[in-house]
Ligand code: HEC
Ligand code: HEC
Ligand code: HEC
């Protein structure tokens with residue numbers, strides 16, 4: 386139990402100090418004053434309860450449930466359902482919360498700020514008289530994580546990006562617009578819209594001078610930012626709501642270019658093979674990968690004529706920001722900066738016929754959590770056991786290859 390407590394405390398501390406800080410990065414960005422003012426109001430934490438729906442709203446217009454938004458916005462709903470935002474209160478998060486609510490209640494209350502941000506998603510709210518039960522709490526909404534209304538609805542009013550021609554069916558002439566219409570702002574097109582959840586504040590947990598979650602600042606220094614590409618341009622192309630990232634093989638392949646070169650086409654026995662693997666980050670708008678939880682593993686080895694791995698021929702490299710399970714220390718940071726490249730040079734004398742070179746690059750999107758959930762379970766997870774087991778299985782299943790090649794040598 387002691388180990389469990391220590392781990393949870395580490396995470397709780399990190400979150401608590403980060404989520405209570407004000408809305409936006411202190412440094413100047415290209416936001417207009419109107420956009421900045423909108424974002425500060427929009428992402429005030431906690432988000433105030435929506436209150437009573439305006440008179441004349443039908444039940445479906447008053448509803449905050451994504452399925453009800455989806456009855457009129459089916460494309461966004463189907464996309465969102467397939468996205469990780471709709472799973473951000475999955476078994477990994479809610480399993481951790483079971484124990485944390487007892488051991489570190491303040492820390493546990495800070496997680497929904499990003500994982501289920503509406504007031505209606507929290508069972509109790511901090512008021513002037515302390516913590517009070519929330520009459521508007523909706524347990525089903527909580528389970529659905531980062532819901533549509535978390536990004537689009539405040540006080541039952543809809544906010545969104547400036548409309549594009551034909552993007553939504555217009556209300557028939559003369560009829561009242563659905564949900565009283567919407568207020569449009571270009572703030573929805575900006576990376577700063579995403580940063581309130583994807584960037585820890587300067588007073589949040591940092592290791593080696595870098596916030597544990599630093600995606601927005603990484604983006605600000607990237608070639609993509611200089612070209613005017615925002616998070617949405619890569620993660621919401623054509624305004625789609627899929628938010629593909631490190632869990633999606635095609636998305637990863639779209640961001641990196643992997644090349645393998647050997648110094649010769651064929652080798653005679655006793656010659657030396659020189660091979661070079663490069664991974665160039667060509668269209669990733671931040672470090673590859675940005676967070677501490679994923680890693681990519683590069684493996685180079687020789688196979689003999691029977692297909693067996695030649696002893697001592699294996700070389701492995703990890704690409705990732707490796708931290709200890711209690712988040713107290715950074716072990717190494719071998720991530721690829723945006724626009725940068727990783728290079729592995731491999732040299733081996735070849736001493737037999739039938740040799741082949743095998744190179745693989747495998748992505749483990751949830752690597753940190755595999756070890757973390759194993760540690761929680763080993764320490765005794767009590768009531769959270771079933772959920773954490775399911776979460777652990779999911780982290781083990783999420784790995785995939787992004788590159789695999791075999792080259793005949795001798
Ligand atoms: C009864 C159908 C209906 C429901 C339910 C509905 N909408 Fe809409 N929504 C519309 C229509 C129609 C528009 C087009 C704009 C207008 O009429 O001003 C719209 C516009 C919007 C816009 C502005 C985007 C644009 O291109 O105009 C956003 C954002 C939005 N809705 C979000 C939501 C969310 C989030 C929910 C659920 C909490 C929701 N809507 C529920 C019908 C609906
Ligand atoms: C209300 C908080 C919040 C906002 C706002 C938000 N996100 Fe997220 N996002 C999350 C959380 C929480 C997760 C992790 C969910 C999980 O894995 O359980 C996440 C995950 C992601 C992922 C991860 C995909 C992967 O493969 O791991 C991407 C990509 C992403 N968000 C992009 C964006 C973009 C782009 C924006 C701005 C348009 C945005 N997010 C706005 C909270 C938010
Ligand atoms: C400042 C916003 C923020 C807060 C507060 C926050 N998270 Fe997250 N969390 C994220 C984002 C964003 C991701 C996805 C990161 C990425 O992939 O870059 C994430 C990912 C995760 C994941 C991995 C995904 C999964 O579903 O298994 C877990 C677990 C998690 N958070 C747990 C917590 C817990 C527990 C707390 C509270 C102690 C918490 N988070 C508080 C933003 C936040």
Ligand code: HEC
Nearest residue numbers: 454458461462465531532533536546549552573617621624
């Ligand atoms: C994490 C924040 C986030 C969530 C969750 C989210 N949206 Fe959006 N939505 C955005 C952003 C950002 C844009 C603008 C993207 C752009 O222009 O590149 C947008 C655009 C829209 C638009 C305008 C589309 C167009 O073609 O003009 C509608 C309608 C909409 N969202 C509805 C929804 C509905 C319905 C849901 C839930 C099923 C949802 N959104 C969930 C952030 C979000």
Ligand code: HEC
Nearest residue numbers: 583604609615616619630631640668669670673674675676
């Ligand atoms: C130029 C395109 C591009 C831009 C701009 C961009 N991303 Fe990404 N993003 C990617 C690609 C490609 C991946 C998959 C590879 C990876 O995980 O780094 C990714 C992965 C992610 C992930 C998965 C987690 C991880 O550890 O990598 C998150 C979260 C994310 N992006 C959030 C954001 C946010 C927030 C912004 C804006 C501040 C942003 N991205 C800007 C291309 C982009």
